[in-house]
Amino acid sequence: MARTLTQSNLGGPPPILPDVPPGDGGGDDRDRDRPIPGSSRQTSITGILVLMCASIMTFSALVSAMVVRRGLNNDWGRIGLPHILWWNTGVLILSSIAIDTGRRLLRRNKRAAFNWYWSAGTILGIAFLAGQIVAWRQLAERGFYLTGHPSSAFFYIMTWAHAAHVVGALGAVFYVEVRALRFELGPSRRTMVDVSAIFWHFLDVLWLGIMGLFFFWA
Amino acid sequence: METAPLKQTTALKRGIGSRIFSTDHRVIARQYFFLSLGAVMVGTALSLLMRFHLIYPQAQGMTPEFYLSLLTLHGTMMVFFVLTLAPLNAFGNLVLPEQLGASAMAFPRLNMLSFWITAASFALLLASFFAVGGGPLSGWTAYPPLSAVGPISGPGEGLGQTLWFFSIGLFSIASLITAINMISTAIDERGPGMTLMRMPLTCWNWFVTAILSLLAFSVLFAALLLILFDRLGGTSFFVPAGLLVADEAIRHSGGSPLLWQHLFWFFGHPEAYIAILPGMGIVSHLIANFSRKPVFGYRAMVWASISIAFLGLLVWGHHMFISGLNPYSAIAFSLLTMAIGAPSAIKTFNWIATAWNGALRLTTPMLFALGFVSIFVTGGLSGLFLGQPQIDAYFHDTYFVVAHFHLIMGLAALFGIFAATFYWFPLMFGRMMDERLGKLHFYLTFIGAYATFLPMHFAGFAGNPRRYSDFTTFDFLAKVMPLQRWITFSAFSLASVQIIFLWNLFHSIRHGKAAPNNPWEATTLEWSDDAAPVVRGPYEYSQPGATRDYIMQNENADRGY
Numbered sequence: 001m002a003r004t005l006t007q008s009n010l011g012g013p014p015p016i017l018p019d020v021p022p023g024d025g026g027g028d029d030r031d032r033d034r035p036i037p038g039s040s041r042q043t044s045i046t047g048i049l050v051l052m053c054a055s056i057m058t059f060s061a062l063v064s065a066m067v068v069r070r071g072l073n074n075d076w077g078r079i080g081l082p083h084i085l086w087w088n089t090g091v092l093i094l095s096s097i098a099i100d101t102g103r104r105l106l107r108r109n110k111r112a113a114f115n116w117y118w119s120a121g122t123i124l125g126i127a128f129l130a131g132q133i134v135a136w137r138q139l140a141e142r143g144f145y146l147t148g149h150p151s152s153a154f155f156y157i158m159t160w161a162h163a164a165h166v167v168g169a170l171g172a173v174f175y176v177e178v179r180a181l182r183f184e185l186g187p188s189r190r191t192m193v194d195v196s197a198i199f200w201h202f203l204d205v206l207w208l209g210i211m212g213l214f215f216f217w218a
Numbered sequence: 219m220e221t222a223p224l225k226q227t228t229a230l231k232r233g234i235g236s237r238i239f240s241t242d243h244r245v246i247a248r249q250y251f252f253l254s255l256g257a258v259m260v261g262t263a264l265s266l267l268m269r270f271h272l273i274y275p276q277a278q279g280m281t282p283e284f285y286l287s288l289l290t291l292h293g294t295m296m297v298f299f300v301l302t303l304a305p306l307n308a309f310g311n312l313v314l315p316e317q318l319g320a321s322a323m324a325f326p327r328l329n330m331l332s333f334w335i336t337a338a339s340f341a342l343l344l345a346s347f348f349a350v351g352g353g354p355l356s357g358w359t360a361y362p363p364l365s366a367v368g369p370i371s372g373p374g375e376g377l378g379q380t381l382w383f384f385s386i387g388l389f390s391i392a393s394l395i396t397a398i399n400m401i402s403t404a405i406d407e408r409g410p411g412m413t414l415m416r417m418p419l420t421c422w423n424w425f426v427t428a429i430l431s432l433l434a435f436s437v438l439f440a441a442l443l444l445i446l447f448d449r450l451g452g453t454s455f456f457v458p459a460g461l462l463v464a465d466e467a468i469r470h471s472g473g474s475p476l477l478w479q480h481l482f483w484f485f486g487h488p489e490a491y492i493a494i495l496p497g498m499g500i501v502s503h504l505i506a507n508f509s510r511k512p513v514f515g516y517r518a519m520v521w522a523s524i525s526i527a528f529l530g531l532l533v534w535g536h537h538m539f540i541s542g543l544n545p546y547s548a549i550a551f552s553l554l555t556m557a558i559g560a561p562s563a564i565k566t567f568n569w570i571a572t573a574w575n576g577a578l579r580l581t582t583p584m585l586f587a588l589g590f591v592s593i594f595v596t597g598g599l600s601g602l603f604l605g606q607p608q609i610d611a612y613f614h615d616t617y618f619v620v621a622h623f624h625l626i627m628g629l630a631a632l633f634g635i636f637a638a639t640f641y642w643f644p645l646m647f648g649r650m651m652d653e654r655l656g657k658l659h660f661y662l663t664f665i666g667a668y669a670t671f672l673p674m675h676f677a678g679f680a681g682n683p684r685r686y687s688d689f690t691t692f693d694f695l696a697k698v699m700p701l702q703r704w705i706t707f708s709a710f711s712l713a714s715v716q717i718i719f720l721w722n723l724f725h726s727i728r729h730g731k732a733a734p735n736n737p738w739e740a741t742t743l744e745w746s747d748d749a750a751p752v753v754r755g756p757y758e759y760s761q762p763g764a765t766r767d768y769i770m771q772n773e774n775a776d777r778g779y
Contacts, residue, residue: 040406040407043324043325046401046405047324047325047399047402050397050398050402051398053432053436054394054397054432054436055436057433057436057437057440058436059440060437061436061437061440061441061481062440062443062444064481065440065441065444065455065477065481068474068480069455069474069477072472072474072477073459073472075459075471146452146453147451147452147453150453150454150473153447153453153454153455157443157447161443
């Protein structure tokens, strides 16, 4: 949006822009002589930021539903969070650190080191999901099911929704992983690295929000 | 004016596979266009069945439940698959990248994915109508508790209602993808020289609508998630404790149907603006073109769109005045609702001021644009009544509301769609639609629209309840029956007039007059084959000193305009 240059449509003729490369005259995105739409770094980053806005709205809606539902009735009971959730939190943050370290190393063209860190991040991400499954089982063993306790219902739905995000993000991380192990990460795919890293960090923030909500309040 | 073929024709030459699963935004635009054309025909047919039943309730074996499922499908079909898809997805896809000077949408594959998810959602919706037990009965708003407790609340509330929720869930996902795509396109894919304040008002409105769509559909998605868990997982988010349905105690405990209303209307009200804002953009654009004048107050128009969208996010409570809302909240929602009148009035005055003293060209798209202004004002005025809690208490469940939302959301948006169809038909198919038939279609539709929906206000005054399948059993409604009969006859006439449009459309696709490069002598880039950078604002019509009464956005002073 840095190109904003306001021009009143009623004013005189605007200045002629010097030496602007000719734009794309339309046509098919399969024509390889043109830049592929969405391949521009800025567009991909905007896209992922906008997607994050949508996720934030969905989670805000769930949280506000929870606030309202808690105030409605006196059937609200706190759920004791299984301890493994704290381990999971640590694993997720570690995976984020690994992925970000990898991303920084790739910028300095250390591809082999990138592969190590990115793989570590991927494995930690899978470990997080496995840990979540254990947490859900432990919660069920303590008698907190989807039904019965409104608090546990919200816990399950929010953590499921978060896990669905993690699965989606893992897809992107895996794609990068496969390309990386084949040493195929050309400059155009590095956008993919950055975009999946951004979204991966976002999942940390989302997770910390959910943990905070249930630890301090519900 | 040279008659070079329009650039769209290249897309038509390729094989069938790439035409069906295409990532070309113009092909996807046509797919959305025909999907919503199919939906509008089904939706209209459903409404005619309802109208027929209302005046001849004894004539056929239509149960009240069947009537309600017609009502539900009609509303869902029209709101989601016509009023959302046609203005935003069809014309937005067709024109937004072209007008911005972008080669394509930001994410073409996601665009294709979004269309096919929408198509799957449409298939599910149709399937819900034929589900075992019957179609869903809960209306397009799907209020719990009855929509959340399953078949006990009605024959179609089982599988039919579940399919309905899944269909709308898919629709939400597709809409979110489209919104992400359009926002990214508008922010990052603008061609050289296309600054934000040089964007045509159409693009501004699609951009603002996409933002609104992103915020609204993500909340609807959360609500759908919760209600599906209520239906299928046994949770109690929306079903209150101690609920009796059909003499049977429902096992759920402690939820709140009001919670659904809050979440739903946080989506539902912006949805009305998702339907109408693109129309406003199209109308602003067309009135400037066919008046051969710059848009009066371009910046005011931009800010009015933004404020309408912003306020639109804050007024969901005015749908809930009679739901037991706290009276103080009702006052706040009411004041905010009235505040939307200000930017709406700015728009209306600017449309009139743009056309004022212009060299009017009363082509079919212009007629539909002017018709939009008329219907928008008429429908908006009844909004001032309904926006006040005291008056709404009387009107809320009457035909007054039916009249209001059909005019402001349905017909106004539909007039925008018609205007856009006639205007961008050359861009879609390389040909022109027939002007004579177009004008005939406009006048008959305009008269039919008022003849059908204006009398509904009076039925509302008389306290005629909406959603009822049979008025003949109520003595106090005997006096309204002649009015209802008139409405039905008028609705059938209005629907049959649309055959002219369909004939014009399909005949012109094959046999229409070949379109010149810039058929409407417009200034914006979708009519330009020239890849030169944008150097001026979008509405430079009748500029003093110019040799022709329009200057394209990418025309330089030294290139001899």
